[in-house]
Amino acid sequence: MKSNLKSIPLVSIVLPVYNGEKFLAQSIESCLNQTYQNLELIIVYDSSNDNSLEIITSYASKDNRIKIINNVEKKNLPAGLNIGHHIAKGDFVTWTSDDNIFESIAIEEMLKKLCENDIDIVYSDMVIIDHNGEKVRDFVFLDFENIIFRNYIGNCFLYKKEVFERNKGYNENCFLVEDYDFWLRAISHSRFYQLRKKLYCYRKHDTSLTHQIAFDNEKKQIFNESVIKMYDSFSKTLLKKDCLIIREFLTKSLTYQKIPFEWIIENESVINQFKQELSHNINFQNKNVIEKIFLDKIVHLMILDKGVKTNLSKSFYIVKKYGLFLDKKAIKTLIKYSFFKK
Template sequence: MPQISVVLPVYNVEKYLKQCLDSLINQTFDDFEVICVNDGSTDSSLNILEEYASKDDRFRIISQQNKGLSGARNTGMNYIKGNYLLFLDSDDWIEENALELLYNQVSNLDSEMIIFPYRYYNQETGKYNENDFTKLNMFDSSIDNKNFNYKNIPEIVFRIPHESIKLYKVETLKKLAVKFPEGLNYEDAYFFYKIFFKLNKVSIIRTPIYNYRIRSDSICTTGSEKSFDIFKILTSIENFLKEDKIYDELKDEFILFIVINLKFVYLRLNESFRNQYLREIKENYEFFALNQINKDHLATWHFDDRVFYNAIDVSNNGVEFELNYKKGYYEFLANHYEGVINHLQQQNQVLTQENDSLKEQLANTSIKNKFKKIVKL
């Protein structure tokens, strides 16, 4: 029985698949299996999988008609034999010591989930990018090298990356019987939070071990009609928060999470869908408690999230919203930079006065000035 099972959904990724598979073959930890779910690929992806499986019996191939990412992951989970599970997207890749670091951590702490940092890789520019979010800087050092649960970090539970690139304890997953919602985008958020709030032993590592490829044709970068799935996902999360009777204690942070995700989708949405999108926000306005926002909590939001929320509040259609959002955004920036300019001008005046004072002191103490005083005597 392998220690770690890697579930690898594969659909038409012939350009990137070998890099992904090579990153697995080159792991410094070798007690793992890879469940490759060929999700109806029509390119040469299956041929590539067969090539690798013929050389390494840790790779197993399951072929099925196309069910999408969620369907492929769910299928893969039916075949795993390991004690721990890692999901890996087939256009991404992991560092060579990734599985070793994860296994060492889980061996020491017996965690039910391990959250780890990752890096974005821009396919078009060839550049890597990290930020406070991907580096897990929302966690302070007090939770390092120990297990925690959501009660220990209530103020940041909805700021944690919810992509399913985590290590999961298989025994726990089987008890919870959680599956990805098939046919929906943004399935990662549902899967993560459905599990996360049930766990008592979560830990993190600080080393970035996962490389997340950003490409123009991926789901997260296309603003199609499937973007409206965000409403179903957010509704599902709210429902199980209420079922578990933890909604009230997390309400303020969850409302901010809703606004951030609505904004994330809007900024990528095709313009032809924006009227419809705003209508759906308005229809869910009270259900998402957007009319019950704590004003003190609102003041702590990032300005862009506040501007987005305020534009929703005063707009009746997509055109109005677009104008109000831009107007609020530019007004904030104008006021912000006006304040910055005024502050810099005041600092400049202070420095000018200090400089003049210094010049006067130097003049009074200079040899030339002393000589003039002697002559006068």
């Protein structure tokens, strides 16, 4: 690694594994074959009914940087992450999935940024691949400020171990949104940096947790319950009063539940207060970006509020409230849904 670092810090990669035999070898190799070599790979193995353990032990016999944590009883993902982090000896930590792949320069590039900048967490863009590992498309994340409505950190990141410690770990009651919850809680004490490079391959396939949330009713229920817990915690860190209103706003937005436009108008003062509190945080210094994000969200809510013949009045409200932040796309949308949408 060509760097001006005064020392060569240890990086810990945590890899939870459960029934991951299909893509596991590729995931392990992507961790071990990094250009930055001073790392440890902590594999947290949950009792599986496939050949994952055989694959893990085979790699561990050839590379002493691998540590295996064998859970006698199956844990959920956030519990596995906590176990791995507590074992980790590195000052910098990341984690990955048994079906995804780091680019070979990922750790080097992210560590360089962490050490060159006064930041605590760095994350990058990625490439979507299919079941066979073929590229589907590039995935470039929106600006960080969008994180209030969706997880825009993604799957490729590196952070100082102290971020985990300040957060007191991953919330084991937020299964299926454990990473998103972690980032939202870290906002209050850590600084984020978005690295505009594609350093990770995220695999879309039928057995991934993301797919299961969409098509498995039980997983979807768990996801929805976890979202409520997550946003409840986040809202309370910003607002002592009216936090339940913001929790409802964020939860319904993420879970695609209808929010009547009249509700937005009625709670305008609370939403304004929420935006004001956000602007006091070091990660949300650009007030114009915050306003633009809320403009896009409220325009989207207007579109979803079907069956009501008052789109023109809604558009007037949006123009009055967010006129300074309207772009061509927003203006075209307002015109379309005010005059031509039946």
